[in-house]
Amino acid sequence: MEENTTYQQMLGEQDETPQIDFGKYLRGIWKRKWIPPLLALLGAIPFYLSAPDYIPMYRAEVLIKTQNLDKDSAPVLNRNRQVDMRSRRFVARVAAESGLAVVLRDSVIKTFDDIFQVLTTTEDPISGRYEISIDELDTYRLFMYENGNRTTLDSANVWEAIGSVRSINGINFQLSPDLIQHARRIQFVVQPFSRAVQEMGKVRNRLYDTGVLMLQMDGTDPEVLATRLNRIADVYVQEILNLNTYDETQRRALLEMKLKNAEEKVKEVEAELTEFYQRYPLSLDAEKKKFLDELTECNTALTNLPKQRERLTKLLDQLEKGQEGIDPRQYRKFIVDEIAYFDVLKNEPEMVVMRQSLRQVETEAQELTRDYPRHKNLIKLNAAIDSTQQLIIDFASAYRNTLAESVAEYRQKLKQSQAKLQTLPQDESRLMELERIRRVNEGLYTSLLTELNNMEVTDVASHEEIAILDPAIPPTSPFNPSKNQKILIGGGVGFLLSLLLCIALEHFDRSIRTPDDIENFLGLNVLGAIPVVDFKDIPEYHDFEKVKQIDRQLVTHDYSPTPIGESYRALRTHLMFSKKMGKIQTLVLTSISPEEGKSFTASNLAIIMAQQRTNTLLVDADLRRGVLHNTFGLAKSPGFTNYLTKNTTLSSIVRPTHIPNLSLVSCGPMIPNPSELLGSLQLRRFFEETRRKFDLVIFDTPPLDAATDAVVLGSQVDAVA
Secondary structure: OOHHHHHHHHHHHOOOOOOOOHHHHHHHHHOOOHHHHHHHHHHHHHHHHHHOOOOOOOEEEEEEEOEEEEEOOOOOOOHHHHHHHHOHHHHHHHHHHOOOOOOEEOOOOOHHHHHHEEEOOOOOOEEEEEEEEOOOOOOOEEEEEEEOOOEEEEEEEHHHHHHEEEEEEEEEEEOOOOHHOOOOOEEEOOOOOHHHHHHHHHEEEEHHOOOEEEEHHHHOOOHHHHHHHHHHHHHHHHHHHHHHHHHHHHHHHHHHHHHHHHHHHHHHHHHHHHHHHHOOOOOOHHHHHHHHHHHHHHHHHHHHHHHHHHHHHHHHHHHHHOOOOOOOOHHHHHHHHHHHHHOOOOOOOHHHHHHHHHHHHHHHHHHHHOOOOEEEEHHHEEEEEHHHHHHHHHHHHHHHHHHHHHHHHHHHHHHHHHHHHHOOOHHHHHHHHHHHHHHHHHHHHHHHHHHHHHHHHHHHHHOOEEEEEEEOOOOOOOOOOOOHHHHHHHHHHHHHHHHHHHHHHHOOOOOOOHHHHHHHHOOOOOOOOEEEEEOOOOOOOOOHHHHHHHHOOOOOOOOOOOOHHHHHHHHHHHHHHOOOOOOEEEEEEEEOOOOOOOOHHHHHHHHHHHOOOOOOOEEEEEOOOOOOOHOOOOOOOOOOOHOOOOOOOHHHEEEOOOOOOOEEEEOOOOOHHHHHHOOOOHHHHHHHHHHOOOOOEEEOOOOOOOOHHHHHHOOOEEEEO
């Protein structure tokens, strides 16, 4: 029995699992079917109104690739170089060398290539309106308009302007031979250089891990856009090479200075050694050489290890601070790569394994991004990259402590070696010290000389390290949505929002419309559903006359199989089997508000019960507006109020009706305190007497929002409907 009960409880819990009623939401959308077209129209209107201002925008791209002839040298396009390319200084130089401050004002000639062979500006050109004029004698003139006056700035034979660069007002240009075949007057404007810098800000650069740099630029004229971006790309290439040359020049000068200092120190030590050997011709045995080697090793380590630790700490600090204007993920990758190949870390076994693992995962992510940019495995690969990068960072952070411990060990070892040296003769100690200094300086000199020679070889091998892989071509279609597309997008967004709005309204709508709503929202069992009675045919009767007319039309005493009669029969069946323990002998019928058919239902239900040969008593407990005496054509007094006031007996108020097995107790005369009488001992006596004489007692009570009579009676009966 216990197992069966538990199983049934589990089934009951499964049945109570809430299910999404999609049909309900579809009906809710259909019920509010005017909302989707309205919101779709409202969403499309702003795009329609902004359509006259629509300007098609085009996008051009240039790819620049590194052509590194020396695989051992560092690539020119790296993260540090990208930081330089985004600096304002670099942007200003490119804007000046590209001549972006010059804007053409000509309806026929759209590109500068038809006018100039060379066009650059300084970073402070004189802004204003200019004009180039070529007369019949092939005389070139440059004019400037200022305050309505035209001033001649330059004049020469046109072939001189074609053959050499002219520099006027911060503008450097060389005319194109094709200009002679075009218009004789060309006007252009030199805008403030700050606008040229802003124009350069529209050029987006993105550096891929493969060493390819992509430049993007947007504009309204495809042909002008492609020409301008190609000119900018050429300047980009040259300026990047200039940056690299500048860095290499600075580095070479620093190396040469260090090399010179190291050479001087070597000469000084050799001179002291020569003098020492002349004055003290001594020899060193194996033990002294060992001390010398230990001192050399300790000094070298104490010189290099703190520098390595300082550089490693600086890299880790840069990783925490980030770099403004750079993608944090790309900046993190650059720093992690620097750490992974750090001098003292790159040969550590753990670092080698982590570095190889990181490269493998990054390669897989790059290939998957190239082929399937939205593949779901990209999330896992990016997570693996982040995890491996964090392992490298943690290993480097912990290795700083290892370096600090190594420095402490070498200092202790140095003290021990120096203490041992104190036991040697002073002259021999001096000799050993000079030998050590000479070895250190010679090693430093050799390393600096090797690095300088490698730089010279690299410069020769990398004459052209970067080049334009794919120049920009005029785009054929705009990338921004057209007018019709915007209208469709606006309408589609409005339509989707309307569907969500309809679903939300239906979800939060708690109106009761169906029997299921009563069970779901109120937690009440629905015993039956009675068809609505049409009152339109008797609109001018008083309440008591209206009831009489309705009951005469719909009373179920004739056993006719009408829909209303069948509904009451179904209600009777549900009432008989609704109570789990015992039977229903006393029943209260009530409603929320007046005129909901409460008295009509009580009358017809009583008739249906009486037709089952159930000795039924119908009590009109609406002591304020009782109408059941009119329904059955009986006298109003004496009635229920007379019995409650102890003015009569039960037998005197119970009247038989024309329906067999059905009796009626009318409401009786109106009294001032009906609710108090319903809670009296006389009512209990009424229940006791009626239960002995009748099989079923039905109470017709006032509405719940009008009086508390139904609540008082409902606490004393077997059931309330």
